[in-house]
Amino acid sequence: xxxxxxxxxxxxxxxxxxxxxxxxxxxxxxxxxxxxxxxxxxxxxxxxxxxxxxxxxxxxxxxxxxxxxxxxxxxxxxxxxxxxxxxxxxxxxxxxxxxxxxxxxxxxxxxxxxxxxxxxxxxxxx
Amino acid sequence: xxxxxxxxxxxxxxxxxxxxxxxxxxxxxxxxxxxxxxxxxxxxxxxxxxxxxxxxxxxxxxxxxxxxxxxxxxxxxxxxxxxxxxxxxxxxxxxxxxxxxxxxxxxxxxxxxxxxxxxxxxxxxxxxxxxxxxxxxxxxxxxxxxxxxxxxxxxxxxxxxxxxxxxxxxxxxxxxxxxxxxxxxxxxxxxxxxxxxxxxxxxxxxxxxxxxxxxxxxxxxxxxxxxxxxxxxxxxxxxxxxxxxxxxxxxxxxxxxxxxxxxxxxxxxxxxxxxxxxxxxxxxxxxxxxxxxxxxxxxxxxxxxxxxxxxxxxxxxxxxxxxxxxxxxxxxxxxxxxxxxxxxxxxxxxxxxxxxxxxxxxxxxxxxxxxxxxxxxxxxxxxxxxxxxxxxxxxxxxxxxxxxxxxxxxxxxxxxxxxxxxxxxxxxxxxxxxxxxxxxxxxxxxxxxxxxxxxxxxxxxxxxxxxxxxxxxxxxxxxxxxxxxxxxxxxxxxxxxxxxxxxxxxxxxxxxxxxxxxxxxxxxxxxxxxxxxxxxxxxxxxxxxxxxxxxxxxxxxxxxxxxxxxxxxxxxxxx
Numbered sequence: 001x002x003x004x005x006x007x008x009x010x011x012x013x014x015x016x017x018x019x020x021x022x023x024x025x026x027x028x029x030x031x032x033x034x035x036x037x038x039x040x041x042x043x044x045x046x047x048x049x050x051x052x053x054x055x056x057x058x059x060x061x062x063x064x065x066x067x068x069x070x071x072x073x074x075x076x077x078x079x080x081x082x083x084x085x086x087x088x089x090x091x092x093x094x095x096x097x098x099x100x101x102x103x104x105x106x107x108x109x110x111x112x113x114x115x116x117x118x119x120x121x122x123x124x125x126x
Numbered sequence: 127x128x129x130x131x132x133x134x135x136x137x138x139x140x141x142x143x144x145x146x147x148x149x150x151x152x153x154x155x156x157x158x159x160x161x162x163x164x165x166x167x168x169x170x171x172x173x174x175x176x177x178x179x180x181x182x183x184x185x186x187x188x189x190x191x192x193x194x195x196x197x198x199x200x201x202x203x204x205x206x207x208x209x210x211x212x213x214x215x216x217x218x219x220x221x222x223x224x225x226x227x228x229x230x231x232x233x234x235x236x237x238x239x240x241x242x243x244x245x246x247x248x249x250x251x252x253x254x255x256x257x258x259x260x261x262x263x264x265x266x267x268x269x270x271x272x273x274x275x276x277x278x279x280x281x282x283x284x285x286x287x288x289x290x291x292x293x294x295x296x297x298x299x300x301x302x303x304x305x306x307x308x309x310x311x312x313x314x315x316x317x318x319x320x321x322x323x324x325x326x327x328x329x330x331x332x333x334x335x336x337x338x339x340x341x342x343x344x345x346x347x348x349x350x351x352x353x354x355x356x357x358x359x360x361x362x363x364x365x366x367x368x369x370x371x372x373x374x375x376x377x378x379x380x381x382x383x384x385x386x387x388x389x390x391x392x393x394x395x396x397x398x399x400x401x402x403x404x405x406x407x408x409x410x411x412x413x414x415x416x417x418x419x420x421x422x423x424x425x426x427x428x429x430x431x432x433x434x435x436x437x438x439x440x441x442x443x444x445x446x447x448x449x450x451x452x453x454x455x456x457x458x459x460x461x462x463x464x465x466x467x468x469x470x471x472x473x474x475x476x477x478x479x480x481x482x483x484x485x486x487x488x489x490x491x492x493x494x495x496x497x498x499x500x501x502x503x504x505x506x507x508x509x510x511x512x513x514x515x516x517x518x519x520x521x522x523x524x525x526x527x528x529x530x531x532x533x534x535x536x537x538x539x540x541x542x543x544x545x546x547x548x549x550x551x552x553x554x555x556x557x558x559x560x561x562x563x564x565x566x567x568x569x570x571x572x573x574x575x576x577x578x579x580x581x582x583x584x585x586x587x588x589x590x591x592x593x594x595x596x597x598x599x600x601x602x603x604x605x606x607x608x609x610x611x612x613x614x615x616x617x618x619x620x621x622x623x624x625x626x627x628x629x630x631x632x633x634x635x636x637x638x639x640x641x642x643x644x645x646x647x648x649x650x651x652x653x654x655x656x657x658x659x660x661x662x663x664x665x666x667x668x669x670x671x672x673x674x675x676x677x678x679x680x681x682x683x684x685x686x687x688x689x690x691x692x693x694x695x696x697x698x699x700x701x
Contacts, residue, residue, distance in 0.1 A: 033694050094201055099475065109468050
């Protein structure tokens with residue numbers, strides 16, 4: 001759908017204006033606003049990149065979250081296997097799971113911010 | 127437990143909540159202040175507030191209780207409670223913030239341009255809030271009862287009154303301060319006792335938890351049975367009984383209970399010798415310590431399915447909790463929303479070491495809770511059991527304070543979320559006055575439920591609320607953020623399917639449970655069925671009704687995904 005953009009009524013709904021965008025580099029923004037083909041391509045590529053990243057995180061969680069119960073169910077020895085004085089399930093779920101989750105979150109935030117930085121650079125360069 | 131310390135601790139928490147709430151009151155003026163603290167809260171404050179709101183009775187009391195009873199299988203519960211934020215971070219945190227709306231119904235309306243869907247979302251928000259509030263009130267009743275012996279309704283009433291007052295008086299701004307303070311209080315109140323008691327355990331020669339026997343009483347113990355119950359005995363015990371066992375009355379007689387189930391009447395005193403094997407109420411598994419310490423070792427029926435279902439409910443349900451989502455709108459932009467979520471992961475990870483340690487120690491030092499099934503009180507009772515004298519009392523007062531903070535903050539957050547929806551969608555008028563009025567039904571209805579319902583364990587009730595959230599809002603949010611093809615009809619069909627399936631499981635469990643065999647497992651842990659069903663229906667029906675995809679989808683996608691430094695047309699939305 002192509003919508004007429006009433007420039008006089010443009011308002012910033014989210015977030016303060018964090019940096020001034022020089023008027024001459026607004027082309028890419030206009031492409032997004034007016035849904036030109038190139039604007040659509042930009043947007044779709046941003047969404048695809050971010051979705052791929054998000055799904056990577058989810059797949060990792062599924063592999064570990066789905067794999068551990070299966071490991072314990074299929075291989076009883078793992079249930080009572082001792083590592084560093086703790087039984088494996090208690091070490092994995094009671095201790096290691098938390099730093100692992102934080103590390104995963106940290107890596108995701110870095111990658112997501114990098115993707116957005118690339119997108120902003122791309123749009124502003126145009 | 128010495129009730130003086132406990133009452134002082136509760137009074138202090140309530141007073142501090144009121145003071146910090148009043149401090150916020152002077153700042154909150156406008157409607158926007160009221161709902162989202164004018165979006166000027168920094169990530170650490172916000173993360174602490176989310177942590178404060180999220181760590182409920184289930185986390186503070188329930189997790190340790192379930193670990194005491196079920197062992198390694200329940201380690202998934204806190205991991206899932208934390209991991210839910212990683213999934214939320216990856217899938218919805220920044221886009222939700224960028225949507226720029228206050229509540230889940232607002233998001234639904236923005237994304238799908240349908241007021242009827244909005245009404246459906248509002249209904250679900252209120253259901254989830256009430257379902258989640260009920261165990262908070264129950265937990266408060268249990269705590270006050272454990273500490274002072276006061277009737278259960280008294281603690282429930284205290285929480286209800288404090289919550290209505292803070293919410294109606296200060297709104298979100300003061301709640302943000304209150305919640306943030308309460309996170310740090312809860313962390314202190316769980317980690318310090320856990321550390322001290324772990325040292326005590328070590329000084330006792332680190333008694334192990336992997337022997338091939340059922341738990342034994344560490345000292346002579348007298349138990350007064352609070353309600354009729356059935357005990358499962360696996361090793362013969364001979365308690366001194368005053369009361370009725372298996373239909374026969376005794377007055378201080380030694381009665382040998384052989385292996386099998388025994389009925390014990392309410393009010394019976396059972397006096398066990400030191401070293402006697404602990405009989406376990408038939409609601410909980412009667413297992414050896416070795417089996418307890420290993421997951422998937424037959425502690426529960428169909429434990430692989432139950433484990434997967436629990437993981438799905440907690441990982442996907444977190445993003446659908448109305449009181450947590452409203453917190454995301456208090457971030458200035460999408461980037462800070464992500465950083466806030468990452469901080470929440472860290473804060474929660476630190477907290478959950480506490481309940482895990484206390485639950486395991488409870489198996490050694492408070493096995494008598496397995497007799498009555500009141501395992502939820504293990505965190506409260508452990509300090510005085512393990513440490514005598516003033517030290518024990520002070521630690522007990524600290525956990526009591528933490529537990530009360532848990533009920534207050536979660537109940538306040540849920541009441542806020544429910545009140546926001548009720549004032550906007552039922553009273554059909556915004557404004558501070560209506561919001562204040564809405565706080566009353568928002569918390570009084572579940573207070574009534576808590577009075578009426580008794581038995582369900584705190585942790586189980588909360589995991590059902592997660593299952594409902596995961597089966598309704600999770601598909602809506604995930605597909606709404608990432609898939610242009612989501613149609614209004616598809617969204618409605620998916621939410622109704624998930625809501626009805628999960629909702630009927632909840633009703634069946636609360637009204638009639640617990641059940642045996644597969645029906646019992648499916649009803650208590652419905653998420654592994656209901657979440658995929660909701661996703662499938664939402665996607666399938668959307669594909670069949672492409673004409674009902676909202677026409678402004680491009681603008682919405684720009685709004686959700688384009689980072690803030692770019693100033694562009696994100697469409698307009700008046701919620």
